[in-house]
Amino acid sequence: MSHKQQVILLSFVVGLLCAVAAWVLKQLIFCIQHLLETQLVQGEHWWQGHFWYLIFPFLGITLCSLFVYYVVRDDISHGITKILYAISQRKSIIKPHNMWSSVVSSALTIGFGGSVGAEAPIVLTGAAIGSNLAKLCRFDQKTMMLMIGCGAAGAVGGIFKAPIAGLVFTLEVLMMDLTMTSVAPLLISSVTAATVAYLTTGLEAMFALQTTEPFVLQRLPWYVILGVLCGLASLYFTRATYRLESWFKEHIRSIGMKILVGGTALGVLIFLFPPLYGEGYEVINGLINGNTLSAYTDSPLSFAGNGAWIIIIYFVLVILFKVVASVATNGGGGVGGIFAPTLFTGALVGFVFARLLSVLGIAVSEANFALVGMAGLMSGVMHAPLTGIFLIAELTGGYHLFLPLMVVAVSSYLLILVFEPHSLYAMRLAQKGELLTHNKDRSVLTLMHLDSVLENDLQTVPLDMKLGDLIKVIANSHRNLFPAVDTQGKLRGILLLDEVRNIMFQPRLYDRFTVQQLMTAPPAILLNTMPMEKVMETFEDTGAWNLPVIDAEGHYLGMVSKSKIFSSYREVLVRFSEE
Numbered sequence: 001m002s003h004k005q006q007v008i009l010l011s012f013v014v015g016l017l018c019a020v021a022a023w024v025l026k027q028l029i030f031c032i033q034h035l036l037e038t039q040l041v042q043g044e045h046w047w048q049g050h051f052w053y054l055i056f057p058f059l060g061i062t063l064c065s066l067f068v069y070y071v072v073r074d075d076i077s078h079g080i081t082k083i084l085y086a087i088s089q090r091k092s093i094i095k096p097h098n099m100w101s102s103v104v105s106s107a108l109t110i111g112f113g114g115s116v117g118a119e120a121p122i123v124l125t126g127a128a129i130g131s132n133l134a135k136l137c138r139f140d141q142k143t144m145m146l147m148i149g150c151g152a153a154g155a156v157g158g159i160f161k162a163p164i165a166g167l168v169f170t171l172e173v174l175m176m177d178l179t180m181t182s183v184a185p186l187l188i189s190s191v192t193a194a195t196v197a198y199l200t201t202g203l204e205a206m207f208a209l210q211t212t213e214p215f216v217l218q219r220l221p222w223y224v225i226l227g228v229l230c231g232l233a234s235l236y237f238t239r240a241t242y243r244l245e246s247w248f249k250e251h252i253r254s255i256g257m258k259i260l261v262g263g264t265a266l267g268v269l270i271f272l273f274p275p276l277y278g279e280g281y282e283v284i285n286g287l288i289n290g291n292t293l294s295a296y297t298d299s300p301l302s303f304a305g306n307g308a309w310i311i312i313i314y315f316v317l318v319i320l321f322k323v324v325a326s327v328a329t330n331g332g333g334g335v336g337g338i339f340a341p342t343l344f345t346g347a348l349v350g351f352v353f354a355r356l357l358s359v360l361g362i363a364v365s366e367a368n369f370a371l372v373g374m375a376g377l378m379s380g381v382m383h384a385p386l387t388g389i390f391l392i393a394e395l396t397g398g399y400h401l402f403l404p405l406m407v408v409a410v411s412s413y414l415l416i417l418v419f420e421p422h423s424l425y426a427m428r429l430a431q432k433g434e435l436l437t438h439n440k441d442r443s444v445l446t447l448m449h450l451d452s453v454l455e456n457d458l459q460t461v462p463l464d465m466k467l468g469d470l471i472k473v474i475a476n477s478h479r480n481l482f483p484a485v486d487t488q489g490k491l492r493g494i495l496l497l498d499e500v501r502n503i504m505f506q507p508r509l510y511d512r513f514t515v516q517q518l519m520t521a522p523p524a525i526l527l528n529t530m531p532m533e534k535v536m537e538t539f540e541d542t543g544a545w546n547l548p549v550i551d552a553e554g555h556y557l558g559m560v561s562k563s564k565i566f567s568s569y570r571e572v573l574v575r576f577s578e579e
Contacts, residue, residue: 004181007143010133011150011185015192018126018154022193023200025103025122026159032111033278053113054271057329058263060112064105065259065333072101077330079124079337080425083148083174086131092144093135098128102335109334113270113277115325119159120337126155130189146182149174150189158193160206162394165387166190172384173425205397207285213365215401222364223404226353227376227411233319233349234380234416238424240323241338248331255333262332269325273318274298276325280344284374287351288367288396308359312352319348338381338424346377371396372408379409380416383423448532453568454549454558460485461515463492468510470500470518483548483556484519491548491556493519522548528557535560 001009036056068076074095076082079102086094102121110118130151134144149170157166167183167190252258270276275283275295283295296302296314326341350373354366371392378388388409393399420427459473461482473482480497499518503509523542526535526549538547539562549557 003143006137007139007146007185008188010137010147011188012192014126014130014133014147014150015154015157015189016196017129018122018151018189019158019193019196019200021099021103021125021129022122022155022158022197025107025118025125026201028103028107029111029118032107036112051271053274053277054267057113057115057266057270057277058259060109060114061263061266061329061332061334062259063112064108064114064335065255067105067108068101068333068335069255072097072105074101076101076105076121076124077335078425079120080173082124083127083152084426086127087145087148087174091141092131092148094124094128094131094148096128096132098124099132100125102128105335106337109329109336110278113266114329114334114336115266115270115276115278115280115322115341116329116334116336117279117338117340117343118336119156119339121335122159123152123155123337126151126153126158130154146185149182150185153186154189154193156391157190158197160391160395161194161197161201162391163187163190163194165391165394166193168386168390169384172387173382173423205395206281207288207371207396213368215368215404219364220404220407222353222357222362222369223372223407224411226350226369226373227408228415229353230346230349230373230376230408230412231380231415233345234377234412235419236320237323237342237345237377237381238416238420238427241327241424242427244324244327245331248327252331258331259333262328262330262334265328266325266332269321269328272299272301273314273321273325275318275344275348276322279340280322281340284344284347284370287347287370290367292351292366308355312355312359315348315352315355319345319352322348342377342381343374346374347371349373349377368401368404371401372404375405376408376412380412381424383413383416383426385409385413448565448568450526450528450530450532450535450549450560453560453564454528455561455564456558458483458559460556461495462487463514463516463519465515466511467500467503467513467518468507470495470515471504471510474500474504481546481559482515483559484515485556489556490554491525491550492516494522494548495519525550526560527552532565536565539565 036052068074074097076098083094086092102124106118106121109116127148128151130147130149131144134147139147152174153166153170155166156169157163160166167186170186248258248262252261286292286294292311293306296306296311299314301314322341322345326336326338329336347370350369350371351366353373354364354369357364358366375388375392378391379385382388389402389405392405393402458479459477459482461470461473461484463484463486474497482495483491484493484495486492495515495518499520503513523544524538524547526538526547528549528551546559546561548559551557
């Protein structure tokens, strides 16, 4: 077979395996939840007479932490971020254990009530399947990147039964370009996974609408306001998640303390706010089908009554605490993604806004507003408006809402861009300069590494070397600059041939001058950990053609020249350009 035929065949296999992995993960979560609810939970309401749901999340986080620490022995959280890092920094190589470890760990976390989603772990699983199959077939880096995209598209298409959303997610979130050579494999993987999902779980949409209300054009201004609210909620979700995760990472180091803090916080929140238990998809189904009180009456806070304002305040608190519950789950040692929390929060934002309008005497559809709210949060948090639009349309069959979906998604996206240029997935990588983007120039620089353009053929000279000995070094060198280092190998300056040209033929001066007297300070010094984009900015700011590179302790490592960077840039650009 030709290379193109091999890629097409492999994309089909990847889609098939992604669908199987998604089905296995769903079944594991369902089995764990069913076992707990039928064997341990008793009573009319789960919180009456016992406190099992205070304990379940703690047990889930503990089991997941033990599994990751003793079996996997690797960090498998933040699945989408790991995929982006693998594409930009690891030559599209994802470790083999990611083909199964995220499935087991997220099933333990979510099955016991962790307030996260299964989608990001299954996307990492699909990407790992694509990466390792491509590596097994000995494909090049460019094809491996495409297979990672096929795995991600197949995972989204398989777990949501949403083939178009799988394709668009790969293009928007993983930042892959839509070209003639990539569109067919991505579509094949996504459609294959969705087809298998339909065969195994039926044709019913994930959030099936029992009744549909048509879109009314006069309500368009309210959808614009909802889009703005979703943008603000996305900003809160993004920044709160980022800061809480940073707090967990910086202030709690031991695994036991993380389990204790995360498990306790999660258990208390779920006890007070039952909608925070698990993925929250049952709550979303209730909101869009008119069953709004079930998520409230199970709470011990329901003693306050069921007045309109009480319901609004209650769900506003659920929106605020959903971020805390999600971070407590992952920070405590659980494994899960923000797909489900994003959809859950968006549905509540839309519902609360619609209920508020109803209280004020403005009749709107709470189901429609909940649906488009999900698209608004996904658009803002993930910086993926098209994914939000198509995913919600496919999840619900609500294609009659395309216009309000687009209005809310775009409004939310434009607002979040004012405050956060990168999505929650990409923030940390962008800060380190390790993020691959749709910007061709930045993408090529991200794929390059400073080590690959480092030149080590320059002769170093000690500070106390006499001019006479320096002349001998110059005679045997084919370069016109010489790094000056001390006895510990640390860079102290640069000696240029032009600095000694006028005295190098005067033997009477050979013992008078030393390297330390003749050297000059370089225009700038590069650290070996600098991203290539920062390196190029330094060259542009200084106007230099050659710059030295040192490590964190100041030891000289080599020189970098513009010509070497341009040559490497061209090679990478040609390698990843389409034929």
